[in-house]
Amino acid sequence: MIPIFKPYMPQEIMPKIEEILYSGNLAFGKFGRLFEQDLSTYIGNEKIITVNSYNSAMLVVLSVLGLKPGDEIIASPVSCLASNQPFAVKNLKIVWADVNPLTGSLCPEDVRKRITPKTKAIFHNHFCGFVGEIDEINAIAKEYGLFVIDDCIEAFGSEYKNLQMGNLSSDVSVFSFQTVRLPNTIEGAAISFRDQEMFDRAKKIRDYGIDRAKFRGTLGEISPDCDIEVEGYGALMSEINSYIGTEQMKHLTFLLDKQRGNARIWDAKIKEIEDIVPINLNPETIPNYWVYGILCKDKNKTLENFRKEGWYATGVHINNNIYSVFENKESLKGVDQFISMYLALPCGWWVNNKN
Template sequence: MIPIYKPYMPDNLLPDIEKILYSGNLAYGKYGKLFEQALADYTGNLNILTVSSYNHAMQIVLSTLGLQQGDEIIASPVSCLASNQPFVVKNLKIVWADVNPETGSMCPEDVKKRITSKTKAIFHNHFCGYLGQIDEIRKIGIEHNLIVVDDCIEAFGSEFNGKKMGSNESDIAVFSFQTVRLPNTIDGAAISFKNQNLYEKAKMIRDYGIDRSKFRDVNGEISAECDIEVEGYGALMSEINSLIGIKQMNDIDDLLKKQRQNAIVWNERIAESKQIVPLNLNKETNPNFWVYGVLCEDKKLALEEFRKKGWYATGVHINNNIYSVFKNSEKLIGVSKFMNQFLALPCGWWVQ
């Protein structure tokens, strides 16, 4: 059966990995900086940090924004569980926004209705690599003086108005480089920032709150003159993970091109079907086609039929408002309709 996911790994990695293993330099360093530069070149944004995991990346964003227990954030329940669990760790109040059932993306009109004086940020998930109504959500953020975080957990390489996600048009964008993403660093993530001060703050939070330019004195000893002013995490990416990321960035354009070509083939395959239609695209967006999304009149039947034909069809995620940990089980009409119809089909670089 053709799988829905498959980890990508470039050839001829082992000689370089072996050099790192015996170099004595295993932590973030030369390759970490080169990987960040490759990401900056790709997104067009110099303010980008690599991080050891997506969960760490989200926690760093929450700390950088100074979010505290009881603060409200607006998020979508139509997302990966990994996107929303960090809010629980910080004891934030999660306010779910409904989605457009034809796209699965956050509904701007519903977001507006949910903003209160306690709202501190909007987390705009781009489900399965399909981008949401970016202009509309950003305008809401500007109108209410709220940071909009583009949650691109599955959307690296997706484009809006011809620009890659993570460009300096996003307040903040978060990417996952976990095994089934592109690029895949086995585990890892990245965060991009529009605001230079937030970027500099996040850089310290990523590294236990340390300002490395002041941390040690002329003798290499830890300096008492260097205060630690912010909370922090040990979230630097290792040199091996960074090396793998660099190698994958060399191939990223070809891999995404293949996925977009596969999507065109899927368009042709289902063109005659009345029961299955492609997921609607929001205007001016170009997905990375991590998966190929469809809406089905009978999701269970369609899943069974695709699997019989050798395609591992799946719903991918389940709506997070069903989980008690979030303390918000509000039923949302758009969410329910979308989840009852959405199905993902294999569209990755491995599909012939």
């Protein structure tokens, strides 16, 4: 059966990995900086840092924004559990907003209705790489003085109005480089910022709050004059993961082009199947086609039919408002409708799709 996900790994990387392993330089260093530069060049934004996991990235972001226990954050329950768990860790109050049942993306009108004096941020998930209503959500946030975090956990390489995700008007964008993403660093993530002060603050927070330029004196000893002013995490990406990331970036355009080519073939195939339509796309977006999303009248029957044909169809995620950890099990009409119809089909670089 053709899998829905498959980790990509470039060939001929082992000699350099072995060299790094025995170099004595395993922590964030040369390859960490090179990977960040590669990401910055690709996205078109210099204010990018890497971290060792998506979870670390989210915690760094919430610390950078200064969100405190009890603050409200508006989010979509139609997303990966990894996206929303950090809010529970930080004791933030999650206010679920409904989604457009034809796209799975946040509904701007419903987001507006959820705003209260305690609202601090909107967490805008771009479900399975399909970009949501960027301008509308960002305009609402600007009107109310709120932060916008673009959740690009599955959307690296997706585009909006010919710009890469991470180079838009949103305050922050968060990417995952976990094994089944592109690029894949085995484990890792990146954060892009619009604001220079946030960017500078994030570099400290990912490294225990340390300003490395001042941390040690001329003899290499820790300087008592270097104050630690902010909370921090041990979130730096290792040299091994960073090196893998630099090698992955060399292949990224080819891999994304392959996925988008597979999507065009799926477009033609789906037209021939009754009671199935592609997920409704904003014409100003280009998904990365991490998966190919469809909406179907009978989800279970459609899933079984595709699997019989050798395609591992799946719903990928389940709506997070069913989980007690978030202390908010509000039922949302658009969410229920979308989850009842949505399926993902394999569309990745490994798929040899044919007309």
